[in-house]
Amino acid sequence: MRYPSDNPKDLYCTSMTDQDQIFNEGEDLFLPNSSTELETDINSNGDGDDNDNDDDGDGNEIRLFGGNAYPPVYYRQDYQAFNNEDLAVGDYAPGVEQTLAKIAEQWEQFCTAILRQDAQQCFATVSSALLYNFLNWRLNQKEGKNGRRMKGFKTKSSLVTYWDNFRLFFERSRGMKLEPKINRVMHQGLRKLAKIHGLSDQRRPNRCMTIDELKEHNETTLNTTQKSFDLGELRVLAVLFNLLIAPAGARPQAILRLRFQDILIVLARDPAGGPHKLLIKFTPEFTKTYLGAKDCKTYTIPEAIGDPSFLLSPHVFLLGILFRHKAFRARGLVSSRQLDSLPIHPGELELRIPLRQDLHNVCVFRKAAKTVTGFEMTIEPITYSMMATWIRRIGEIMGLQYSTIPYNLRYNAANEMDQNPRVSEATRNLALDHGSSVPFQRNYLGRAIPLDLWGIMRGQNPQHALVKQSCTIGHSISKRRPTALTAEQAASITTHPDIRRLEKQLRGLSPRSKACKDTRRKIRNEKQRLKRALLQKNRDDWTEQQAVDDIERHLQGRDFPVVASENAALPQRPAQKRLLEALTTPGDGTLEDYYRRRCAAVDAIVTYCPVEEGRTPGRRTTQGPLIPGTPPYNSGYHSSSKDDPVSQAMLSVFVKSKKDRPKRCFLCIGAARSLGWNDPQLPQLLREFYTPGDLTKHFRHRHLSLIKEDETLTCQVCELPLEHKMHIQNHALRVHGTVS
Numbered sequence: 001m002r003y004p005s006d007n008p009k010d011l012y013c014t015s016m017t018d019q020d021q022i023f024n025e026g027e028d029l030f031l032p033n034s035s036t037e038l039e040t041d042i043n044s045n046g047d048g049d050d051n052d053n054d055d056d057g058d059g060n061e062i063r064l065f066g067g068n069a070y071p072p073v074y075y076r077q078d079y080q081a082f083n084n085e086d087l088a089v090g091d092y093a094p095g096v097e098q099t100l101a102k103i104a105e106q107w108e109q110f111c112t113a114i115l116r117q118d119a120q121q122c123f124a125t126v127s128s129a130l131l132y133n134f135l136n137w138r139l140n141q142k143e144g145k146n147g148r149r150m151k152g153f154k155t156k157s158s159l160v161t162y163w164d165n166f167r168l169f170f171e172r173s174r175g176m177k178l179e180p181k182i183n184r185v186m187h188q189g190l191r192k193l194a195k196i197h198g199l200s201d202q203r204r205p206n207r208c209m210t211i212d213e214l215k216e217h218n219e220t221t222l223n224t225t226q227k228s229f230d231l232g233e234l235r236v237l238a239v240l241f242n243l244l245i246a247p248a249g250a251r252p253q254a255i256l257r258l259r260f261q262d263i264l265i266v267l268a269r270d271p272a273g274g275p276h277k278l279l280i281k282f283t284p285e286f287t288k289t290y291l292g293a294k295d296c297k298t299y300t301i302p303e304a305i306g307d308p309s310f311l312l313s314p315h316v317f318l319l320g321i322l323f324r325h326k327a328f329r330a331r332g333l334v335s336s337r338q339l340d341s342l343p344i345h346p347g348e349l350e351l352r353i354p355l356r357q358d359l360h361n362v363c364v365f366r367k368a369a370k371t372v373t374g375f376e377m378t379i380e381p382i383t384y385s386m387m388a389t390w391i392r393r394i395g396e397i398m399g400l401q402y403s404t405i406p407y408n409l410r411y412n413a414a415n416e417m418d419q420n421p422r423v424s425e426a427t428r429n430l431a432l433d434h435g436s437s438v439p440f441q442r443n444y445l446g447r448a449i450p451l452d453l454w455g456i457m458r459g460q461n462p463q464h465a466l467v468k469q470s471c472t473i474g475h476s477i478s479k480r481r482p483t484a485l486t487a488e489q490a491a492s493i494t495t496h497p498d499i500r501r502l503e504k505q506l507r508g509l510s511p512r513s514k515a516c517k518d519t520r521r522k523i524r525n526e527k528q529r530l531k532r533a534l535l536q537k538n539r540d541d542w543t544e545q546q547a548v549d550d551i552e553r554h555l556q557g558r559d560f561p562v563v564a565s566e567n568a569a570l571p572q573r574p575a576q577k578r579l580l581e582a583l584t585t586p587g588d589g590t591l592e593d594y595y596r597r598r599c600a601a602v603d604a605i606v607t608y609c610p611v612e613e614g615r616t617p618g619r620r621t622t623q624g625p626l627i628p629g630t631p632p633y634n635s636g637y638h639s640s641s642k643d644d645p646v647s648q649a650m651l652s653v654f655v656k657s658k659k660d661r662p663k664r665c666f667l668c669i670g671a672a673r674s675l676g677w678n679d680p681q682l683p684q685l686l687r688e689f690y691t692p693g694d695l696t697k698h699f700r701h702r703h704l705s706l707i708k709e710d711e712t713l714t715c716q717v718c719e720l721p722l723e724h725k726m727h728i729q730n731h732a733l734r735v736h737g738t739v740s
Contacts, residue, residue, distance in 0.1 A: 670716025
């Protein structure tokens with residue numbers, strides 16, 4: 001008999017009267033045949049004597065069922081239906097599960113399409129020859145589903161990782177591990193395949209990012225306009241991420257998945273005396289889940305009162321995010337000024353500052369989504385690839401030779417803990433989630449030894465600082481290092497043989513056919529790939545080429561050339577200037593001045609979070625004034641009259657007849673009304689399209705496609721509420737002449 005419900009509790013009543021009714025209806029599961037026998041068994045065992053050996057089986061079953069959630073029949077059936085394979089499957093993270101699913105799909109393709117055999121049959125007759133040819137086939141694959149380019153292998157270590165994942169897939173599919181003999185032979189095969197396919201045997205440099213380099217990285221993140229974020233809050237979160245991972249050395253994914261309930265703000269007494277200090281306690285819960293979840297660890301960061309700069313203060317950036325979302329449970333706590341005077345009860349050491357309960361399951365690091373008129377924060381967490389892309393781009397703007405990754409900060413934390421005599425080996429392994437010291441020695445201990453070994457051997461004063469500087473990721477920093485292709489280099493991509501072949505193929509296709517769309521997509525993707533490869537080659541070759549050029553210039557008596565400014569960079573917004581100024585303004589060393597500067601920095605972060613930055617501009621977005629006869633927007637011109645550029649743009653989007661077709665977007669102009677007169681985003685919002693048809697394409701793709709059928713919207717130009725999507729389209733055509 002099987003239960004119709006997934007929860008067997010649902011079938012059993014909570015009162016003995018209901019149980020007797022069910023049992024007496026003829027269900028002969030485990031009870032005596034009559035109620036008299038039931039009473040006799042209960043009375044005989046209810047006097048407290050030790051008569052267990054004299055009880056029969058039915059009496060024991062009755063007594064067990066009396067205080068348990070399930071009857072014995074439930075456990076009998078689970079015992080009979082138990083499947084050993086349910087426990088044989090490893091407990092892996094979602095990312096590993098996706099990798100194993102891809103390997104399973106590729107194994108199925110290889111067996112059915114190449115060998116013309118069943119995948120399970122191939123497993124039954126697995127051999128080193130079969131596995132070697134499978135890996136060789138995988139290395140030769142360039143395109144995947146729908147003609148998309150597959151991620152290839154560049155290093156031998158990535159091939160070894162793929163092989164390790166394949167062994168997990170084999171063990172899961174067959175319920176047994178691969179034979180040791182085949183595994184040993186395949187290690188020889190991996191080395192041979194790496195040579196045949198030209199894979200590099202050098203691992204990724206595990207250089208550290210020191211605290212001084214982190215400070216410059218944060219300053220570049222806040223100062224640059226070569227990299228834009230959809231919202232100012234994302235720029236702040238990019239800095240906060242670095243400031244949380246740097247002291248803890250936690251895995252980047254664990255920091256990205258921090259929720260508000262994982263963070264605790266505490267005001268604590270200083271045992272050494274002085275003012276109360278803020279403590280940040282955060283407990284990453286979503287750590288690496290290989291072979292089960294790890295024990296949660298809490299990291300505590302005390303406030304460093306007297307810092308000359310807040311670029312290395314996680315307290316300021318976190319408080320800015322918390323006050324931005326009004327995250328404190330105490331409703332009256334709305335400003336950082338109120339934190340300065342909070343008291344701690346006499347006889348107590350700490351005062352907790354709780355956060356709102358409705359934010360407990362909300363991630364701190366969240367994405368921003370495009371809306372009809374701008375961007376807004378969502379509840380979807382920022383992915384590792386997105387954060388890694390931001391950090392790598394900032395590293396390029398800084399002029400670093402090696403690509404910066406979040407693990408640079410984890411490497412630094414691991415090495416600093418290893419070299420500090422106050423941190424034991426066990427504490428280091430606990431903080432890094434390592435079961436032993438082997439992972440640290442293999443992956444985290446810098447392969448560029450940061451010690452003056454020759455000075456030690458000679459008995460001289462070791463120059464450790466100099467050697468350490470040369471071994472970090474910032475040793476090669478240079479603002480002259482190229483960060484983008486020149487116009488000539490970008491134009492040279494069109495002469496590449498692959499691009500010419502695809503464009504020739506495109507000319508023979510019907511303009512609206514699916515093959516034409518696919519070919520256009522291939523051309524676009526191939527151009528992007530070639531541009532990235534060319535830029536990386538330029539960056540790799542630049543160091544030695546520029547060194548030779550500098551030497552020759554010096555020998556010829558010439559000075560260093562002036563570094564050309566980046567034309568594509570937009571001017572800073574006023575809020576961005578205020579933010580950087582508030583974070584870097586030095587103080588006079590007094591406690592009152594520190595509180596004043598901290599409050600100003602938090603307020604600047606709160607103000608900058610809702611600022612819409614938009615997408616990073618391309619190289620060809622620079623243009624002059626969009627409205628003839630008006631001065632540039634950054635020239636200091638401002639007027640509240642009709643001569644104001646925004647006012648002129650508003651007047652230009654109203655039609656006088658049904659045949660009028662303006663060339664400006666009324667929704668973009670409505671969004672421009674809320675911006676400052678010198679905001680760099682104004683030219684993009686007030687621009688005039690070349691034709692009304694171009695405006696129609698913009699309106700459809702940029703605005704209309706994001707509107708749901710029952711979504712309401714307000715026309716900021718007319719200050720008129722629009723009830724649904726059809727109403728918006730009707731208003732756009734009738735009032736503003738925009739065809740959709």
